[in-house]
Amino acid sequence: QSALTQPRSVSGSPGQSVTISCTGTSSDVGTYNYVSWYQQHPGKAPKLIIYDVSERPSGVPDRFSVSKSGNTASLTISGLQAEDEAHYYCCSFAGGYTFVFGAGTKVTVL
């Protein structure tokens, strides 16, 4: 059982926006600004797309943005593109050098 709660799937048409929520507790997301997001295409390794709640590594388009409120972080993909179809995982530091992940959200581009 995953510690962070994500919707199992979201979908949108090309050009639209989709938002993936990631809900934890006051022991992880609610306390630490160490939330990261990973994109995983089928059969591939995960790829870092967001770190420290809202920072993007170089090369990640600004179509990916994150907001955080209380115990929930939300990833928004704007201007949805076909290559955005993938699984997305959120992760949070939970203190004592432990990390918790969400079960993942499948994004489908209609």
Place this chain on the structure above:
Amino acid sequence: EVQLVESGGGLVNPGRSLRLSCTASGFIFGDYAMTWFRQAPGKGLEWVGFIRTKAYGGTTEYAASVKGRFTISRDDSKSIAYLQMNSLKTEDTAIYYCTRAASAWTYWDYWGQGSLVTVSS
């Protein structure tokens, strides 16, 4: 170009041992902590453990699910990180990923392609 290449996976009987290697290139290996993750078939990601740099004592941390059975080590002279897995259980079946921990150790900026470990009789 940063590259991480895992090797050593395969089929193993329950109770046996296996060692995975992660060969790094494209960066100064000794300057980075290294972290192992796993992903069971069709499931999400699980943090397995990590090893600090020698500057921070080269000490390790592990998930509760593997503590006492798995050991992470590193050979900075060869740019290799290891994951020694003992007393393997069927529930350890997964793709194991080697990753480079970013400077704050709270996220992972490069991932290997993964190595499949299947524990079955």
